[in-house]
Amino acid sequence: MSSKPTLMTLPREIRDSIYEFYVAADGGYVCNPEKLAEKILNEHRNEANLDVPGILQRADLQPIDLNLSYTCKLVAQEMSGVALRTNTITFSTVSSTELRILAERFNHFMVKRFDGDRDGAFRFAGFAMPEIERQGLKLKYPQFAPLLDRMKQEGNTHPETRLTTGWDGLAQWYRTGGGRFRSRMGPYGEAPSLYRTFQKDALTAIASSRFGREQIERFWRETCPKSAHLIPALRVVECKIQHWAVPSAEDMRYLTLDQASNSRSRGTRLRDRTKYRFSAAAVAIHVLQCLPVSSRMHLRRVILNEDREAVADPQCHGLGLIPFCKENPLLRVERRVSLWRNAFQTDTAYRSPDARYKPKYRYTPWAMDSAQVTHNVASWVIEALALEPAGMPSGSFSLLLDGQPVPWQCTQVFQLIVQRDAAWQAAWLLSLDRGILPSLSWFDRKGELRGSRVPDLPSEKWPQALRDIAEGTSIVRCNFDVGDSWDVEKIVEDHRQWTVQQWMAGLDKREPPTWEPDAPLPSWREIIGENLVYVEPEDDVSSANSDDETYSDEDDS
Structure with missing residues (x-):
């Protein structure tokens, strides 16, 4: 009589199927946000x-x-990595009462300080770049060649390059157009992340000469007079910390420039009740960095659930996944962006979700602003399309624009606003190309002075990007119908007699001007309120009736 078969007497392929069935979890694995927040802290x-x-x-x-896997050594060997190969791992945005303060401080110093200082230093000292370095940058970044050429041609004659000593000189610099919040603005039709990378490389090139370093140091002395004698100017230039970091204590010491006074933040003072979050991509990168390579090689599918707004320009955080996708060609990453609770919510009229919720700051309707929808959607798409040129392996990454739980309303928004804006932008560009409108300089066409002399439009790549999404040929897809394209030629012909000013006015006329979410979503005001930490009324120093909490970024400087 033969003995009963055991696991080890079964063929290997059957054992492998048993292992996969044993470890398979309905919905795969997820990152526990509470435990992650606790461990980061x-x-x-x-x-x-x-x-x-x-x-x-x-x-x-x-x-x-x-x-x-603990039954015997052979089973342990055969089951090695099976759980990671079998199960999808899903990451979502992360926050907590304490972690939101870290996220807010990281955003303040990384984006508002370091990015802003690099932008100002680049435009102030750009003329000091050695010629050999300038030529090298033109080869590496041909899309920015006109900008590099103009910097050389203007030399130090533009107001951005002229400072006189002290705060009076700085004020004059701002008034004459040199300030970072005035005058010339990137990213010149490219993904903002690419423009920032270009600026970093340009500053490194400028700093390669003594004269260039002197100009950067001069800018630093004039714009940061309180700390310039303590902190090397090149510290901002040489910063290696990326936007997709979940910063370590060492990172924060670097970003805060070792100044204890900067430990106070708007979050700790309760002036800003925003639930500042780290993006799902940043969380995934942080976790993957902590895994050994042997474990990462078993990963097959990762989902990044960008369910809420996050800090530090989250649209570009996919760049941090490129090394892992190169390391493991079998890894597939799908990034899902909630439109209603993330992408649609960005509102440039308000400095924070907390500000846009307070009645005393609210000067626009309690509804989604049609004027900002296209820019918000395009910002995610343009950054996703920039990944493969930056080194992301083909087929490794995809972006899903998630319209749930009201996909039918997303179709309406795309048909009436997004498709409309893309068609009008395409018609504007065709009118320029055909000479119907007066020709524009490269800088005006790329939106350097957007909103003043030319319309404030997304990248010129956007209309084609939307067509590719509709045709299913893009790495970006939607879980709703994106609607039909508008007739671009008709828009061109109907407005042949329009001036640039009339085009600017026409581009801004959208119907409807605002949107209120359909059920089962709550009201727009309630959705915005979901981004705030609850504070007992007697503890809320940011009440609508208080006028002494007005926050200035300089509070943390």
Whole structure:
């Protein structure tokens, strides 16, 4: 009589199927946001490394069971990596009462300070770039060649390059157009992340000569007089910290320029109740960096659920995944962006979700602003399309614009606003190309002075990008019908007699001007309120009746 078969007597392919069935979790694995937030904060307190196994859990909330792998050495060897190969791992945006303060401070120093200082230094000292370095940058970044040529031609004659000593000189610089919030603005039709990378490389090139370093140091002395004698000017230029970082304690010491006074933030003072979050991409990158290479090579599918707004220009955070996708060609990353609770919410009229919720600051209707929809959607798409040129392997990354739970309303928004804006932009460009409108300089066409002499439009790549999405040939897709394209030729012909000013006015006329979400979504005001930390009324120093909390970025400078 033959003995009963055991696991080890079965063929290997059957054993492999058993292993996969054993570890498979309904919905795969997810990152536990509470545990992750706690561990990130512990890293800051204790400089400890992240314990990855402790933050992953099954999506059905059942414990991860790998006990079968402990039965014998051979089973352990055969099951190695099976759980990671079998299960999709999903990351979402992360915040907590304490972590939101870290996220806010990181955003303040990384975006408002370092990015702003680099932008100002680049435009102030650009003329000092050595010729050999300028030629090298033109080869590396041909899309910015006209900008580099103009910097050389203007030399130090433009107001951006003229400063006199002290605050009076700085004020004069701002008044004459040199200030970073006035005058010339990038990214000249490219993804903002590419323009920032170009600026970093340009500043490095400028700093390669003594004269260039002197100009950067001069800019630093005039714009940061309180700390210039303590902090090297090149610290901002040489910063290696990326926007997609979940910053370490060491990173924050670098970004805050080691100034203890900067430890106070709007979050700690309760002046801003925003739930500042780290993006799902930043969280995934942070976790993957803590995994050994041997474990990362088993990963097959990662979903980045960008369910809420996040800090530090989250649209570009896919760049941080390029090394992992190169390392593991079998890894597939899908980034999902909620339109209603993320992409649609960005509102340039307000400095924070907290400000846009307060009645005393609210000067626009309590509804989604049609004028900002296209820019908000395009910002995610343009950054996604910039990934492959930056090194992302083909087929490794995709972006989903998530219209749930009201996909039918997203179709309406796209048909009436997004498709309309893309068609009008295409008609504007055709009118320029055909000489119907007066020709524009390269700089005006690229939107350097957008909103003043020319319309404020997305990248020229946007109309074609939307067509590719509609035709299913893009790495970007939607889970709703994006609507039909408008007749571009008709728009051109109907407005042949229009001036540039009339085009600017016409581009801004959208119907309807605002949107209120359909059920089952709550009202727009309630959706905005979901981004705020609840504060007991007696503890809320940011009440609508208080006029002494007006926040200035200089409070943290």
